[in-house]
Amino acid sequence: MKHLLLICLVTILFSSCQEEEKIYKDKIYEKPEINPNPELVALSPQESMERIHLPEGFKIELVASEPMVSEPIALAWDGNGRMYVAQMNTYMQDADATDENEPWSRVMLLDDTDGDGVMDKSSVFIDSLVLPRIILPLDDRVIVGVTYDRNLYSYRDTDNDGVADEKILILGDPDRDNRNLEHQDANMIWGIDNWLYVSNDPFRYRFENDRLIRDTLPEPMPGQYGLTQDEVGRLFFSRAGGEIPALGFQQNPAYGQLTLKDHWDESFIEPWPIVGNIDVQGGLRRVRAEDNTLNTFTAVSGQEVYLGDKMPGAYGDLFIPEPVGRLIRRAKVNHVDGKIVLENPYEKTEFLASTDPLFRPVFSSTGPDGSLYIADMYRGIIQEGNWVGKGSYLREMVDKYGYDKFFQRGRIYRVYHEETTLGEKPQLLNKSAGELIQYLSHPNGWWRLNAQKLIILKKDMSVVPELESIVKGNEGFFQTLFKDDKDYGIERVHALWTLEGLHAESKELVKIAMKDKDPRVRAAAVRISERYLKANDADMLEALNAMGFDKDAEVLQQVVLSARIHSEETKAMVTQIKDNYPNNELLVATTAENLNPSFSEIQMLKNKYKMTNGGSQIVAGYVIFKDFCSACHGADGKGIDQLAPSLVGSPRVTGDPETTIKILMNGLTGPVDGKEFNGPMAPAAQYDDTEIANVLSYIRGHLNNEGTVWRVTVGYVRDAYKDKKGYWTLKELEENPGLPAEKKSK
Structure with a gap:
C-alpha cells in the first residue's frame, strides 16, 4: 500500500511537471533593410551588439572585449569555469601580413569573480607564442599548440597567479609544419571516446601517463579551422577553402571518410546575410547583385554542436560561424535511417546575423553556464595573406575601402533564451572522482564531458x-x-x-x-x-x-x-x-x-605503387593533396565549379613540370583556359622541396600517369625564380623561358 501511494504521488508530480513544461518555437526576427555598402566604422561593443539580430526570445550579452581580449580565435574552460582565450595577435595586421609569424601572440586567462557573467579578471596565461591554434584544458593543465610547430606542450600555473610557470613537452615532433596557417591542425577536442582529435592530418591522440600517444588514421582528417562533436562523439568538420560548411559527419574518421549524397538540400549552402559584403575571395560572383550579400558559404570556421540547456529546442543543433557573411548558421541535425542530413530551420534567414561589417564570428562553443559563446575577432581583413596578394580582387577591395585599418580588437558574447536561468559556475577541479560521477547525467553536455575527462585523469x-x-x-x-x-x-x-x-x-x-x-x-x-x-x-x-x-x-x-x-x-x-x-x-x-x-585510399596507393620507383613519393603526396589541393580541385582532381580547374589532363600538369612548380611557388591569378575562378590560387612555397616534389608526383604520376618529380628539380626552380614577386599569370608563364633541359625532371 505504501509503495502504491508513492507511485501515485510520483505520477501526479510528474504529470504536473509535464503540464507546466513550455514548448519553445523560434520566431525569426524580421529582417532589417539590407545596407549593400556599409560604412566601415569601428563601433563600441554595445553599439555593435545592437546590430546583431536573433530569433525572438533569445538574448545576447557581452562577456569580454578589448582591451581585455584582442584577436580572439578560440575559447575553452577549465573545470572551474575559468576561460582560456587563444589570441592570434599578429594575424593580418596589414594587407601584406607583416610580422605575422613573429612570437607576439598570447593565451589569456579570464575569470568572472562576482558571478554576473561578465569577465572582470584577466591575466596573460602564456605570452610570446606564434599564432596559437590548439587550446585544450585537462585538469589544472592546458594543452596548447601553435602554428608551424608540431610539438605539443602542457602548461600549468603552479602558484595560482594566473600565469603559466610550468611547460612540459607531451608530444615531440621535430618536423616543422610548412603548410599555410589555414591548413594546419587546430581545435583539439577530447572526444567522448577518449581520443583527442584535431581538424586535419591523418592522426588522433590518446593522453596516457601524461604524454600524448599518436595513432595513424586511414585518411587525413577532412577539416580546416573548426571541430566539434555531438552528444555521442560524432565529429563535424568544416572546410572554408572548399566552401563546405559541414562535412565528415557520417562516420568516425578512425574508419576513413564517408560522404553520402544529399546530406543537405541545395539551399543549405546559401547564406542569408543582412549586410553587404564585397570583401569576399570569389569576387562579385560570390555576392548577390541586388544587395552585395554573400551567396555561398566561404569562410566557415569554429562550429559547435550545441549541447547546452539554455536554448530550448536547439540541443544537438550545429552552429556554424561565417565571418565573411557576418552571421551564424543554425543547422538541424536530422537522423534519417541512420544518415545525417542537415537543414536550415529558417526560410532565407539565419539564426544570428549582424549589420556591422566588422563583426567577424570565428568560433562558437557551449559554455558551462549552458549558453552558446561566440568569439568575434572584430576586424577588417579576415582572409589570410596568401589570398590578399597584390593583383587579387581582395587586395583591390582592401585598398579601396580600408579594411586593413581595423585590427587588435575582439569581443566575446554569449547567447541564451530569456526564459531560462543560466547555470552555476562549476567547481569541478577539486572534486573527487566519486563526486564527479553525478555530473555524467547533467543536462548540459559541457558538464558531462568534463566530468568524464576529469574522472579518467x-x-x-x-x-x-x-x-x-x-x-x-x-x-x-x-x-x-x-x-x-x-x-x-x-x-x-x-x-x-x-x-x-x-x-x-x-x-x-x-x-x-x-x-x-x-x-x-x-x-x-x-x-x-x-x-x-x-x-x-x-x-x-x-x-x-x-x-x-x-x-x-x-x-x-x-x-x-x-x-x-x-x-x-x-x-x-x-x-x-x-x-x-x-x-x-x-x-x-x-x-x-x-x-x-x-577502402583506404592510402592503402590502395601503397598496394598499387609499392614496387614502383617513386611510389613512396606518390603516397606522401596524396596526404598533401588531400589537405591542401582537394578543397578547391576536388578529391578526384577534376576541379570544382568556380573554385579551381581540373588537374586531370591539364596542359600545365602534363607538360613541363617546371610550370607547375612555378605555380606552386607563387600562386596563379587570372583566367585559366578562358574561365574565371574564385580568386587566385594561393602559393605553396612554404612547403619544402621534398613536399612539393611529392604532391606533384601524386598529381602527375597518379592522376595523369606522367611520372614523378625530383626534389632537386624543385630546388632549381625555387632558386631560379626566387626574386619573383606576386602571383603568376598564364601569359607570364608562356612568355617566361624555362630551365635548361639537364635541370628538369626525368
Missing part, C-alpha cells in the same frame, strides 16, 4: 563499481521513476566510455551494454568491443555477429565498421546486413567499404 579505480552499476541501469526504485530513459541513456554512454578511459571495461559489461534499450549505448558498446576483437576474443566475435540483427541503422553501421577488424569472420554477417537493407544509403555504402579490402 584522476585514475581513481574506486569508482569502477558505481560506473558499472550505472551501465547496468541499477539506479534504484525512486531514481528510476523520475528518469526519462531518453535523457539517462546518455548517462550510461558516458559511464561506459569513462570505464573505457580507465581501462576498466570488462568483457561481460560490454556484452551487457550491447543489449541496452538505448541505441546510443549499444553503438558505444560495439566500438568498445574492438579491444577484444583485436585480441581475437571468440566470445566477443560471437556477440558482434549477433548484433547484426539490431534494428537501429546507426548501430548496424557501427557493427559493420567494427567488423573490419575481423573481415573474414564477419563477412557473412556484413553481407546479410547489406542484403537486408538494400535501400538504406548509409548501410549500402558502409557495407560496400567493409567488403572492399582497399
Whole structure:
C-alpha cells in the first residue's frame, strides 16, 4: 500500500511537471533593410551588439572585449569555469601580413569573480607564442599548440597567479609544419571516446601517463579551422577553402571518410546575410547583385554542436560561424535511417546575423553556464595573406575601402533564451572522482564531458563499481521513476566510455551494454568491443555477429565498421546486413567499404605503387593533396565549379613540370583556359622541396600517369625564380623561358 501511494504521488508530480513544461518555437526576427555598402566604422561593443539580430526570445550579452581580449580565435574552460582565450595577435595586421609569424601572440586567462557573467579578471596565461591554434584544458593543465610547430606542450600555473610557470613537452615532433596557417591542425577536442582529435592530418591522440600517444588514421582528417562533436562523439568538420560548411559527419574518421549524397538540400549552402559584403575571395560572383550579400558559404570556421540547456529546442543543433557573411548558421541535425542530413530551420534567414561589417564570428562553443559563446575577432581583413596578394580582387577591395585599418580588437558574447536561468559556475577541479560521477547525467553536455575527462585523469579505480552499476541501469526504485530513459541513456554512454578511459571495461559489461534499450549505448558498446576483437576474443566475435540483427541503422553501421577488424569472420554477417537493407544509403555504402579490402585510399596507393620507383613519393603526396589541393580541385582532381580547374589532363600538369612548380611557388591569378575562378590560387612555397616534389608526383604520376618529380628539380626552380614577386599569370608563364633541359625532371 505504501509503495502504491508513492507511485501515485510520483505520477501526479510528474504529470504536473509535464503540464507546466513550455514548448519553445523560434520566431525569426524580421529582417532589417539590407545596407549593400556599409560604412566601415569601428563601433563600441554595445553599439555593435545592437546590430546583431536573433530569433525572438533569445538574448545576447557581452562577456569580454578589448582591451581585455584582442584577436580572439578560440575559447575553452577549465573545470572551474575559468576561460582560456587563444589570441592570434599578429594575424593580418596589414594587407601584406607583416610580422605575422613573429612570437607576439598570447593565451589569456579570464575569470568572472562576482558571478554576473561578465569577465572582470584577466591575466596573460602564456605570452610570446606564434599564432596559437590548439587550446585544450585537462585538469589544472592546458594543452596548447601553435602554428608551424608540431610539438605539443602542457602548461600549468603552479602558484595560482594566473600565469603559466610550468611547460612540459607531451608530444615531440621535430618536423616543422610548412603548410599555410589555414591548413594546419587546430581545435583539439577530447572526444567522448577518449581520443583527442584535431581538424586535419591523418592522426588522433590518446593522453596516457601524461604524454600524448599518436595513432595513424586511414585518411587525413577532412577539416580546416573548426571541430566539434555531438552528444555521442560524432565529429563535424568544416572546410572554408572548399566552401563546405559541414562535412565528415557520417562516420568516425578512425574508419576513413564517408560522404553520402544529399546530406543537405541545395539551399543549405546559401547564406542569408543582412549586410553587404564585397570583401569576399570569389569576387562579385560570390555576392548577390541586388544587395552585395554573400551567396555561398566561404569562410566557415569554429562550429559547435550545441549541447547546452539554455536554448530550448536547439540541443544537438550545429552552429556554424561565417565571418565573411557576418552571421551564424543554425543547422538541424536530422537522423534519417541512420544518415545525417542537415537543414536550415529558417526560410532565407539565419539564426544570428549582424549589420556591422566588422563583426567577424570565428568560433562558437557551449559554455558551462549552458549558453552558446561566440568569439568575434572584430576586424577588417579576415582572409589570410596568401589570398590578399597584390593583383587579387581582395587586395583591390582592401585598398579601396580600408579594411586593413581595423585590427587588435575582439569581443566575446554569449547567447541564451530569456526564459531560462543560466547555470552555476562549476567547481569541478577539486572534486573527487566519486563526486564527479553525478555530473555524467547533467543536462548540459559541457558538464558531462568534463566530468568524464576529469574522472579518467584522476585514475581513481574506486569508482569502477558505481560506473558499472550505472551501465547496468541499477539506479534504484525512486531514481528510476523520475528518469526519462531518453535523457539517462546518455548517462550510461558516458559511464561506459569513462570505464573505457580507465581501462576498466570488462568483457561481460560490454556484452551487457550491447543489449541496452538505448541505441546510443549499444553503438558505444560495439566500438568498445574492438579491444577484444583485436585480441581475437571468440566470445566477443560471437556477440558482434549477433548484433547484426539490431534494428537501429546507426548501430548496424557501427557493427559493420567494427567488423573490419575481423573481415573474414564477419563477412557473412556484413553481407546479410547489406542484403537486408538494400535501400538504406548509409548501410549500402558502409557495407560496400567493409567488403572492399582497399577502402583506404592510402592503402590502395601503397598496394598499387609499392614496387614502383617513386611510389613512396606518390603516397606522401596524396596526404598533401588531400589537405591542401582537394578543397578547391576536388578529391578526384577534376576541379570544382568556380573554385579551381581540373588537374586531370591539364596542359600545365602534363607538360613541363617546371610550370607547375612555378605555380606552386607563387600562386596563379587570372583566367585559366578562358574561365574565371574564385580568386587566385594561393602559393605553396612554404612547403619544402621534398613536399612539393611529392604532391606533384601524386598529381602527375597518379592522376595523369606522367611520372614523378625530383626534389632537386624543385630546388632549381625555387632558386631560379626566387626574386619573383606576386602571383603568376598564364601569359607570364608562356612568355617566361624555362630551365635548361639537364635541370628538369626525368
